[in-house]
Amino acid sequence: MKKVIYIWLVKLVSRWKRVKNPQDIVYLMSFAGNEHLIKAFADLAKQLGRNFTVLYLPQCQAAATRLAAEGIQTVEFTDGFDFVFHKLQLVMQARLLLCDNYYAFLSGCAFDHQQTHIVQLWHANGAIKTFGWEELTTARRSAADKRRFQKVYDQFDEYLIGSKKMAQVFVQSYHVPQTRMNVIGYPRTDELFNKNWQMQVSQNIKRKHPDIIGKEIILYTPTYRENEVGKPVMNFSEDFGQFVNQLSGNQRLIIKFHPHVKSFEKQFKQQLDSDKVIWVDDFSTNDLLLVADRLITDYSSVIFDYSLLPNAKQILFYCYDYDQYAQRVGIQADFKSWIPGKMVTTTSDLIKEVQQPLEATDFTEFNQLWNTANDGHATERVLQTELKYIQK
Template sequence: MTHILVSYLKELYSVVVRRLSKKNKLKPVIKRVCYLMSFPNNNQGLIEAVSYEQQVIVLYKKNCLEEVKQLESFGIECINLDTVSGFIKGINCLCQSQVIIADNYFAFLGDITFKQNQTVYQLWHATGAIKQFGLEDKSAAKRSEKDKNRFIRVYESFDYVFVASKKMADVFRRSYGFSKEQILFTGFPRTDRLCQRIVKQNSNKRRVLYLPTYRENEPVETWLLDIKKVADSLKNEGLLQVKLHPHVELEHINQTNVDWISSHESADEYIMQADVLITDYSSVAFDFTLANPTGQLIMYWPDETKYRQVTGIQPNIEADFPQPVTHTTDDVIKQLTNYPMLEGNKLFNALWNTYNDGQATNRVLDEIKEVLDGEK
């Protein structure tokens, strides 16, 4: 019964979007940028930079409220997609905007008939990819044919995708079915800040940051690092900083060298200050090596076999990492205590952060301007 209801609601959703799109068919396209925002801190100044020269309207999901407040202080119009009135207004805005930039998969894009003089860009919310997504996502194979067709319609709605490397270009060609002509090697605007060599806070302790990926319906003990054991191994020489997903319920151990970061706080500042990052399938790995060329990246995959089966991992990506993947807390501790000074991050960045050189925002702005001015 639930399955039937969900299927009906999805179809109703599509019908509403298609009707709104049809209603806008004869309306002229306005010279402006419409930005679809579902990830906070993904544009890092791009929207403000565009707004200096062009009209910008932001369509946002409620998890981006803090960033929206800042954008509104710049006089940028922001529309909440999570309200009925905002959703209708947002779809009308999309149908009439010359340039559309999306930071994620938005189901309604597949039900909008865009005009010839409209251009839709994908500005993905991650610099690189460890887990598989899109057409390669293992879980997508279990979805209904209607769902699969909807996924493909959304992927086909994009004209171009911004990437930072040939590696990520290959991922998008496999995951979204993009052609090489749809790939724009600009880098990611949000990484420009990571390229600035921030002066680290004075500390005689080694900062170890642990950022695990959230697993839905998976017991915490099957994938979480033994935090106490790692903290004990660091003794007084290191500080272990831990940031978990808001949905993870875990009793915090009270230890002097463990710092629990609020789940609602941005990890960006901590990434830039860290000496070591421990993570699993998160794209923060690419951010960390860019911000910390001499830092230590430790990949912890305790549930690798199951993760490969359920979600999927990018082929042979483990060969790109500066160090071998670990599977136990003891392996993590060994890498922490026996870290040779290698040039692993340099090679990793060359593969995945090729165009993240501090000038990505300028290249994206040039692309948008070219389209708005009718030069492309």
């Protein structure tokens, strides 16, 4: 009932705050990592004499601080009365509204789609987990919840994506028409093609962590997990310590948690106290991909980025809880048919794989499927595409 009242309030206030001829550009940020695109839109807005605002959720504070330091207007928000009565107006003033996620409040916003163009950028370059209508919990939701979900999905006039494969996922997951899909490239991947960035970041990592130089680096990025009540959890398999113990003298393991479970890091640092394990707190997962010879993950979208890098050699899928995860969270039905690496479900099998000589994987077929339009120039195409809506 609270959600119903809140969305009703959003609808009422959004009608009140809606302007006749909106001019602003607004970016809704729930994930960091797309700052390159944000800066590009900020520059474009400045050239056109338009206001540009980043509305960000609290978990993006660090990224927002960096953007603010460059003169970009950033405003923190969370759902609540303060947002509805003070910050919703910023959304309703948008000629172009860029979103990186599902935002529930959008279901109540009374947009004039002839005046406001709403774009879904998403926060991942591909999909392993199910979401939207494909998410297993959706079937158990009430009819009112389902109607509210679809209202959000329907608000997006355009989905900017990097492949027809991702378009297919959105069409199925959000029940929206294929005509809204724009396979233009995923802007966040542009950085992955930047040779200067690759060299600078990898050198910085090695300078600050010289113990990785000359070693075979294995990066482990377990995905974000929640318990039954939706709170973040982080569990290693019970015998994961055996894997650490079996690493060779020339191998080093970097473990990087999802930002939402960072609070668990201290516990596991104590549990996995080994000179073969390196904890890197001063670089992002995206940065660490640049020094990884092998990537171990499970259901994380990091694979879609890693496969584009020149140093990428091997991906191993350590899915020790595959059946449980598939039944509780949901995994894309064809996952096993296109993963670009071996899937193992036991620690002993993971040990066997890592003890094998490292051989480079050819990611061409995988990238043709998921990274079709990602070539390092997506941002340029996105700006050009959205310019016509800004100048409308």
